[in-house]
Amino acid sequence: MSEIVIPAHNIKVLPYDICPSELTILKRINDHARVRAVAVVPEGEEDKYINMTKTQTSIEIKSEDDSGDTLLFKGIVTDIEVKAVRGVYYVIIDGVSSTFNLDLKSKRRSFQNKDMTYTSLIKEVIKDYSGADYIDIAAKSNKIEKFIIQYDETDWQFLKRMASHFNTGLIADASSDKPKFWFGIAQGGQKGNIEQFNYSVSKRIADFRVSSENYIEGIEDKDFTYFKVETDAILDIGDSISFMSKNLSVFQSTAKLKDGILIHEYLLTQEKGMSQDIIFNEKVKGASVEGKVLEIKEDNIKVHLEIDEKQNKEEAYWFPYSTYYTTEGQTGWYCMPELDDHVKLYFPTNKEEEGVITNSIRRRTQGGDFITDPDVKYFRTKYGKELMFSKDEIMITGKDGEVLIRLIEGEGIEIYSSKDIKIKADKGLFIESGKNISISAGSNINMECKDSQIEMNGITSIKGSKVKTN
Numbered sequence: 001m002s003e004i005v006i007p008a009h010n011i012k013v014l015p016y017d018i019c020p021s022e023l024t025i026l027k028r029i030n031d032h033a034r035v036r037a038v039a040v041v042p043e044g045e046e047d048k049y050i051n052m053t054k055t056q057t058s059i060e061i062k063s064e065d066d067s068g069d070t071l072l073f074k075g076i077v078t079d080i081e082v083k084a085v086r087g088v089y090y091v092i093i094d095g096v097s098s099t100f101n102l103d104l105k106s107k108r109r110s111f112q113n114k115d116m117t118y119t120s121l122i123k124e125v126i127k128d129y130s131g132a133d134y135i136d137i138a139a140k141s142n143k144i145e146k147f148i149i150q151y152d153e154t155d156w157q158f159l160k161r162m163a164s165h166f167n168t169g170l171i172a173d174a175s176s177d178k179p180k181f182w183f184g185i186a187q188g189g190q191k192g193n194i195e196q197f198n199y200s201v202s203k204r205i206a207d208f209r210v211s212s213e214n215y216i217e218g219i220e221d222k223d224f225t226y227f228k229v230e231t232d233a234i235l236d237i238g239d240s241i242s243f244m245s246k247n248l249s250v251f252q253s254t255a256k257l258k259d260g261i262l263i264h265e266y267l268l269t270q271e272k273g274m275s276q277d278i279i280f281n282e283k284v285k286g287a288s289v290e291g292k293v294l295e296i297k298e299d300n301i302k303v304h305l306e307i308d309e310k311q312n313k314e315e316a317y318w319f320p321y322s323t324y325y326t327t328e329g330q331t332g333w334y335c336m337p338e339l340d341d342h343v344k345l346y347f348p349t350n351k352e353e354e355g356v357i358t359n360s361i362r363r364r365t366q367g368g369d370f371i372t373d374p375d376v377k378y379f380r381t382k383y384g385k386e387l388m389f390s391k392d393e394i395m396i397t398g399k400d401g402e403v404l405i406r407l408i409e410g411e412g413i414e415i416y417s418s419k420d421i422k423i424k425a426d427k428g429l430f431i432e433s434g435k436n437i438s439i440s441a442g443s444n445i446n447m448e449c450k451d452s453q454i455e456m457n458g459i460t461s462i463k464g465s466k467v468k469t470n
């Protein structure tokens with residue numbers, strides 16, 4: 001393995017054109033690459049560095065010598081500070097890789113097509129970033145196979161969570177002025193052997209127990225053994241190294257100036273030790289998102305969520321509808337929302353695929369408003385069928401103003417129909433009154449039983465095989 005000795009005086013920090021007295025470059029999984037450079041600046045020029053730094057000022061750190069330039073870091077400036085210590089002025093510059101641009105704005109959107117591939121999802125997420133790109137190591141042609149929502153997450157946070165579905169992470173590109181990354185950890189091939197010089201070894205027992213119990217299958221405690229070594233060699237995360245007769249991979253990288261030389265400190269582990277725990281979005285637990293009903297089937301609903309600009313009905317996800325009461329037998333309450341109704345998609349856990357449609361949401365409109373008196377309860381369909389409960393009345397309506405039954409507390413029962421009313425009993429029909437029974441008709445009353453008949457139409461006729469009178 002070739003080693004490159006980089007002395008401090010060969011290192012330049014651009015665009016500031018300064019040589020750092022202190023330098024730290026940190027690279028790790030699921031984080032932006034980060035840099036801090038400290039340099040002495042001439043008196044009288046201390047304000048220049050503050051004034052030249054803007055919101056999108058880039059930072060580039062490279063080594064210059066007779067053999068050419070070696071790029072050590074490229075990204076954007078996040079903080080700059082100038083301070084004076086006993087008359088000596090120092091500038092302190094912090095920067096991150098350009099993937100930081102993916103980590104600024106929290107967003108909400110959904111991905112409902114379960115046949116969508118992870119690669120298509122990633123492309124959709126990064127399409128609005130100029131020059132953004134990625135190398136897919138983990139997803140390949142895998143489909144998402146479930147409903148996924150980005151809820152109050154930055155694109156970087158969301159993509160980290162997607163990578164965790166494969167027990168891997170994101171690796172930021174620290175050599176580009178555009179947001180570029182690896183989706184998964186690239187295996188960089190065997191880079192040679194590191195001598196046993198300035199190293200330490202540790203085992204993360206607690207991390208192993210949590211990961212093995214909850215997130216990652218098939219791991220052993222030895223997979224969580226980490227070696228920290230120092231070398232002059234420049235390596236990337238995922239590169240394979242032989243150390244102490246073990247084949248290990250670079251898990252984390254830290255470059256620092258030490259005694260005037262850039263030294264690289266690497267955290268090495270076995271391949272399974274590179275695995276990442278599954279990440280859940282805790283913000284979605286207990287949250288609700290409003291949507292519009294697109295399609296209904298049995299007790300499932302497709303919705304166009306308000307957080308999405310558009311939603312293809314054919315690609316929409318079938319969500320279960322949560323009714324007030326159901327059983328596995330023949331009893332229960334089945335009352336589905338209507339097409340175009342506004343409903344809520346509720347997430348009871350931190351797993352978005354467990355979301356359920358709960359209740360409809362009322363949108364107030366002008367006119368025809370039944371909801372004026374909180375003492376009156378309505379159950380009504382779009383076809384005009386209604387059940388109304390007030391303080392002293394229950395009314396069942398088949399058609400507004402034409403077919404109804406009223407149960408009035410102070411008056412009794414009223415049945416009204418603009419058409420026929422039919423009463424049929426397979427056995428007996430009993431009519432009993434403690435006082436009076438009144439039957440009236442506008443044109444005719446007719447009562448029949450076998451051969452007997454009574455008809456009243458202005459003239460009363462009584463017929464029967466025998467007629468008895470007193």
